[in-house]
Amino acid sequence: MTKSDIDRTVAPKRAGPGMRVLKAITAPSARYLGVRLLQGLAVLFGAVVISFLLIHITGNPAEVLVGGRFTGEQVQQLNERLGYNRPLLTQFLDYMGGVLQGDFGDSFRFQEPAIRSVLRALPDTLILVAGAIGLASVITLPLAIISVLKRETFIDRLLRRGMIIGQGIPEFWLGLLLVLFFAVQLGVLPSIGNSGFNSAILPVVTLAVPLVSILGRLLRADLLDIMTSDFVTALRAKGLTEFEILTRHGIRNAFGPFITFLALQLGWLVGGTIVVEAVFVWPGIGTLALGAVETRDLPVLQSIVVVVAFGYVALNLAVDLIMLGIDPRIRLGRTK
Amino acid sequence: MSKLRDQTSISVRSNPSLRFGLSLLVSLVIFSILAWLFLEDPNRQNLENAYAPPGSLPHLFGTDALGRDVLAWSAAGIRSALTVSVSVAILSALIGLLVGLVAGYFGGTTDAVLMRLVDLELAIPPLLLFIAASVAFGGGMINLILLLSVVSWVTYARVVRTRILVERERSYVAAARLAGARIPHLLFVQLLPSAATLVFVLISLQAGLVLLWESGLSFLGLGLQPPTISLGFIVAAGRSDLVEAWWIVTFPGLVIVALVLAFNLIGDGLRDAFNLDVTLLDR
Numbered sequence: 001m002t003k004s005d006i007d008r009t010v011a012p013k014r015a016g017p018g019m020r021v022l023k024a025i026t027a028p029s030a031r032y033l034g035v036r037l038l039q040g041l042a043v044l045f046g047a048v049v050i051s052f053l054l055i056h057i058t059g060n061p062a063e064v065l066v067g068g069r070f071t072g073e074q075v076q077q078l079n080e081r082l083g084y085n086r087p088l089l090t091q092f093l094d095y096m097g098g099v100l101q102g103d104f105g106d107s108f109r110f111q112e113p114a115i116r117s118v119l120r121a122l123p124d125t126l127i128l129v130a131g132a133i134g135l136a137s138v139i140t141l142p143l144a145i146i147s148v149l150k151r152e153t154f155i156d157r158l159l160r161r162g163m164i165i166g167q168g169i170p171e172f173w174l175g176l177l178l179v180l181f182f183a184v185q186l187g188v189l190p191s192i193g194n195s196g197f198n199s200a201i202l203p204v205v206t207l208a209v210p211l212v213s214i215l216g217r218l219l220r221a222d223l224l225d226i227m228t229s230d231f232v233t234a235l236r237a238k239g240l241t242e243f244e245i246l247t248r249h250g251i252r253n254a255f256g257p258f259i260t261f262l263a264l265q266l267g268w269l270v271g272g273t274i275v276v277e278a279v280f281v282w283p284g285i286g287t288l289a290l291g292a293v294e295t296r297d298l299p300v301l302q303s304i305v306v307v308v309a310f311g312y313v314a315l316n317l318a319v320d321l322i323m324l325g326i327d328p329r330i331r332l333g334r335t336k
Numbered sequence: 337m338s339k340l341r342d343q344t345s346i347s348v349r350s351n352p353s354l355r356f357g358l359s360l361l362v363s364l365v366i367f368s369i370l371a372w373l374f375l376e377d378p379n380r381q382n383l384e385n386a387y388a389p390p391g392s393l394p395h396l397f398g399t400d401a402l403g404r405d406v407l408a409w410s411a412a413g414i415r416s417a418l419t420v421s422v423s424v425a426i427l428s429a430l431i432g433l434l435v436g437l438v439a440g441y442f443g444g445t446t447d448a449v450l451m452r453l454v455d456l457e458l459a460i461p462p463l464l465l466f467i468a469a470s471v472a473f474g475g476g477m478i479n480l481i482l483l484l485s486v487v488s489w490v491t492y493a494r495v496v497r498t499r500i501l502v503e504r505e506r507s508y509v510a511a512a513r514l515a516g517a518r519i520p521h522l523l524f525v526q527l528l529p530s531a532a533t534l535v536f537v538l539i540s541l542q543a544g545l546v547l548l549w550e551s552g553l554s555f556l557g558l559g560l561q562p563p564t565i566s567l568g569f570i571v572a573a574g575r576s577d578l579v580e581a582w583w584i585v586t587f588p589g590l591v592i593v594a595l596v597l598a599f600n601l602i603g604d605g606l607r608d609a610f611n612l613d614v615t616l617l618d619r
Contacts, residue, residue: 039452043452170568
């Protein structure tokens with residue numbers, strides 16, 4: 001009896017996904033998770049520092065606030081009222097203490113806690129982001145498989161060229177062209193606002209196009225890597241066709257890097273969403289941020305920065321947990 | 337093997353990406369210079385000729401509501417887009433190279449701080465950061481270049497660091513150290529050449545990315561400010577005329593796509609020519 005046979009007899013026949021994650025908390029993986037958690041906290045702390053510096057870096061926050069419309073004395077009064085004349089460290093600790101309780105101060109524009117304005121706008125942005133991720137994944141998968149199956153043929157080259165071009169398409173331009181065609185010429189889809197499913201189609205497509213290009217290039221490279229590995233040679237010898245190898249084994253092995261990469265793109269995607277929201281007058285956090293710049297609503301801007309960073313850290317930790325559940329290499333502490 | 341490939345000269349002719357990317361970039365630059373020399377001032381209004389459709393000579397790209405030539409506008413937009421993206425690419429390459437060398441060679445605190453900055457850059461979308469920062473910093477080209485560089489250098493530092501981590505273990509570095517080489521000599525004479533090819537590829541890829549940032553910000557009215565003409569700004573201006581004059585939005589946007597495509601192709605071509613690891617450079 002070889003060692004692997006013993007492993008097979010000892011291992012339980014079937015464990016649910018939740019069980020798997022629990023079982024995954026072994027010593028090396030606990031250490032790995034601990035490190036990732038600390039790194040996530042460091043990022044969050046960095047985001048809080050940056051959001052603080054945003055308004056203090058010019059030296060005079062009150063000046064930023066009024067934008068040169070008031071006299072020196074009025075600025076001085078404002079400084080005193082908002083506590084901007086206290087030592088910087090005191091202000092930072094004060095700010096930090098507030099952030100820990102979810103308090104970024106009141107929005108100047110809406111006269112309510114800034115975090116409330118942000119959380120109200122968040123679902124609309126999440127719809128766009130989730131829609132774009134879903135659509136992009138559905139399009140990318142078959143494209144990457146075709147590209148690898150027909151590698152170095154005309155179709156593969158065409159797809160690759162298309163993806164390089166797609167990476168360079170600015171979202172605001174693509175959005176306007178889609179509006180021109182589908183809203184103005186054909187009149188089949190609404191061009192602005194959020195009034196249900198139909199109004200989400202154009203913004204989601206706009207966001208998905210560059211994402212398909214980036215994900216497609218990555219997935220193709222990953223799949224090609226897998227197709228040249230030893231186990232695939234064994235599968236070929238077993239008589240499986242290229243298509244069977246790709247769909248049964250290739251995708252499964254590329255899945256991990258794919259969702260890890262996707263989670264890393266969340267920040268970038270939110271950046272794209274801001275521009276897309278501006279084009280489609282979509283009531284999400286991008287529109288909120290642009291309005292906050294116009295009205296110099298500093299607490300809202302600060303809370304958007306921290307909330308986005310928090311979402312990014314949370315999602316990436318979740319992906320780490322999932323990967324721990326499905327990839328034994330990480331569980332055993334044998335990562336690259 | 338890779339050492340051998342590194343030393344072969346770059347053949348532009350046998351590298352379609354590089355060849356096409358370079359020709360595209362050169363044609364766009366020549367086009368913008370010719371337009372600058374021979375076309376009328378993009379700001380000159382001619383109300384008799386408002387909304388001339390594209391192809392009505394001499395207005396190849398048509399005119400806007402005030403009869404201004406979209407072709408001349410786009411050419412001017414190329415000049416400012418290239419000024420911003422090339423300045424940012426070079427400035428951040430210098431900073432990133434320096435930090436990457438130090439972090440990669442010494443490790444320790446510099447390295448730890450750098451890696452957290454890398455995380456941070458991914459966690460806070462650059463565009464959101466630029467928008468938020470525009471409250472404190474006014475528009476204008478110099479401010480924009482500095483602001484974009486603050487974000488852009490981190491990528492160079494990350495890539496250079498990864499390379500130096502491998503490179504510092506090689507025997508030639510140990511030999512130089514044994515021969516009594518000082519730190520600056522080790523960093524800038526021994527190690528720097530090994531990272532140089534990576535930086536060239538990155539400059540090209542990042543220039544395209546920076547160009548997209550700049551046009552996006554200018555579209556939102558937070559980037560380059562008039563009278564500086566930017567491609568993103570033209571698209572924003574043409575937005576209200578979308579129904580009457582589709583060409584005002586379409587052509588400047590196509591120019592952006594062409595510019596970014598040129599930079600990406602050059603970057604990809606150089607990457608193939610230098611035989612670099614694909615995954616190292618991907619975002």
